[in-house]
Amino acid sequence: MRVILTLLLLFASPALADSSLPPARWANEQLPDPAQEARAKALMEELRCLVCQGQSIADSNAELAGDMRALVRQRIAAGESPDQVRAWLIERYGDWVSYRPPVEPLTWPLWAAPLLLVLAGAWLLRKRLVRRRG
Amino acid sequence: MNRLTRFLPLFILFAFVGAVAWRLSSPADEKIQSKMIGRAVPAFTLASAVPGKPGLSSKDLASGSPRMVNVFASWCVPCIAEAPLLAELKARGVAIDAIAVRDRPEDVAQFLAERGDPFMRIGADPESRAQLALGSSGVPETFIIDGKGVIRYQHMGPIEPGDVSALIKQWEEAR
């Protein structure tokens, strides 16, 4: 059932129909420099598709996702760092567009959660455990 | 185990139910608003989308008086519905430019011939660059930019009859 809808959402024509233009050149072409392509690919996997139901732009067939991939590749090829490209997009669409949540007061609990949970668990167990003797 | 610890999971449940109940009562708005509202229009230059009409650049949008920018495409179905309302806005004195996203000149020309042409300038945006720069996430969307080139308002989706007065009001405030 999940896959039906997954596939339907991926491949069914969106209500607004598709343009007749082909995808942008850099939407589906890898950068010639493997290191740059690796950085671009890693960034694409962390950017959220604006018109999809929860996919990264790397995984989406949507046209706007393709245009965003082209944007990422061109900027990386021009020498920008992935963080700069990410920041540019966040400036336009907010933190929502990045799957990597920012580190700011609003998300401190999120990033601190693992450590806090470990400490809480250890504290709960303090009476259960006895230090090793000898 | 003291009282706090024993009932901690229950407190967590209350927080969860509270958060979820909030979401059920005010469903998520799927639209992603542009964060560029209140900021200067980013620099861009677009070639003309249709022969006979000038292209659009960000300099045209800081001309001293407010301008409305309609992001549309010939293949966009709701854009057909909003065309008469754009004509009405133009008749009421609103200056409208357009960005045609992922479009061919002949298709844009046909769209304008069939649905009317309220635009002064139309820029061609074949790879959605200007659209992304503005923080727009789909078509159609309409922006109001004041005389100093600051983005003042974003309307997402097609303009409906009920939106016209709100748009005029925003237009007046942008003067």
Added chain:
Amino acid sequence: MIAEAGLAALWLAAALAALQLALACGLGGEQGKSIRAVRAVAVAQGLITLLAFAALIELFLRSDMSVLLVAENSHSRKPWLYKFAGTWGNHEGSMLLWVTVLAVAGAIVALFERRLDHKTLGASLGAQASLALGFFAFLLIASNPFERLDPAPLDGRGLNPLLQDPGLAFHPPTLYLGYVGLSVAFSLAVGGLIRGNVGPAIARAMRPWVLGAWVLLTLGITAGSYWAYYELGWGGWWFWDPVENASLMPWLAATALLHSVNVLAGRGGLRAWTMMLALVAFSMSMIGTFLVRSGILTSVHSFAVDPLRGTFILALLALYIGAALALFGLRIAHVKEGAPFEIVSREGGLVANNLLLSVILGIVFVGTLYPLVAEALSGEKLSVGPPYFNSVASPLALVLAALMLIAPQLKWRRDAKPILPRLAPGLLVATAVLIGTILLAPGIGILPRFGLMIGAALLPASLLPLVGRSLRRTPLPIWGMALAHFGVAVAILGMASDSAFTQEKLTAARPGDRVEIGPWLVEFRQVLPLAGPNWTALEAELRASRGSGVAVLRPQSRYFVDPPTTTNEAAIDTSWNGQLYAVLGEPSDQGRWQLRLWWKPFVTLIWLGGFLIALGGSLALLGRVFRRRSHGFYRAEASE
């Protein structure tokens, strides 16, 4: 007729559940007589619910279009297997499956649980009945599967080709059996807390259910991951999507519970933690079902989005989990804990295991819900995805795996022998892999490198508990443990290898072009049109060769007319050391075709590992269920 009979059966079963609850509540007084009544009613409830479910299956198999559910989800021309599976391929049918498993599980406990004292059993059956009641109410009031459609259409809506896949036939039932199987652990914990009887007896009653449910969940999640990987064409096997997380959380709780319940059964320790985990595991099942059906979280996988039904389930959830957690808070102080143990001991290892699994569960829970809470409190929208989960949960999972190198070999209560000699084989392998990867693959990330090290070290280490034993007389549960831990090592190796060594090539190729990827030279031969029963396709022919071997891959772009959909059928070639994965994309200009190729070394180890884990669990379950004597295997071991 059948539909009305099915509906009547549902009402009857609901009434029986109410009766069961009433009888269980009245069990305070007499002993033997009342428990027989409760048992009988529970068995009847299970049978009648099964009848209701059978009725729905009959309606689907016969394509009775006068039933709304069948008309909306089925079609007379569907192959019979997919008519059958279509019964649960929709919201109402899957909820009926949920309730059927709940009722039948209760019936099985009522029939076969003979060791637990009657008052505790009665309280547990009462808890199970109250769970069933709420979900019966949900079905009868808000999700009636037997609603009629008048006038009946000539044929149904559901010829959707995407529905016709064997994966869809078996994936949901496996998962549901797992999720709802955990309800027995929940009910037993509630019963034990009510009676103040939280000890080895409850753990022994719970254990086969926890094992069985966990095995099914492991299989269901593994199969789901492979199916998504195979069908969706982006080469990924896990995205930390909210629906995926909703299925993972019960599994994490069940894994912790399964380890904990062994300690309680054999040693009498970890009482509070085991009860809490038993409550949490099924709570996570209920929360998961709620998240997926209410539509409050955006997901590629969500189905049956209906906020009204979501609210109903939320109310049920709040009631059940709230009552259970309140009960825990009130009664746990009366439970005597077992003797304390040293950190370096088998108990210590299991406690660390529980702690780490619970922390990972907490992280997945927090991460999945954080965008919701953040938006509720601040109005800001944010996304929490793989970058968060991978950077935070994966290291903890690796720590847990490293713990597995030594913990199963520790003695109970206190292990004073030096650890290092026992860790030595694992450490040696890990060091060898570290050096090997630094020399041969310096560019891979830290996490995949550690994954390779720990996975490789765990391969022999997981089998160490079998060393020095008479293999024929080793109890099945120990074989099961070794195999399951071995499976974990295999899966970790697969994940690390996929992360470190996958290569991807995107090209716009003309027929005749050659592409190199990994050890392969792939020749794009041609694209031919093809027709199927209800689709047309363009199929590319790719010949991939390396050294001696040649593989032919035929990825397709498939077009269905009714409804108009395009799907990508990926072509996969599986060899001993990896998979070559090909997807055909759009034609670009000048007669070129978009091709997407992946070379994924050892990626199949991920799902092979999952299968081995489930197999190990099954061995342990067999060993428990068919054991004649009732002493715990840990006690036998302690005397060695």
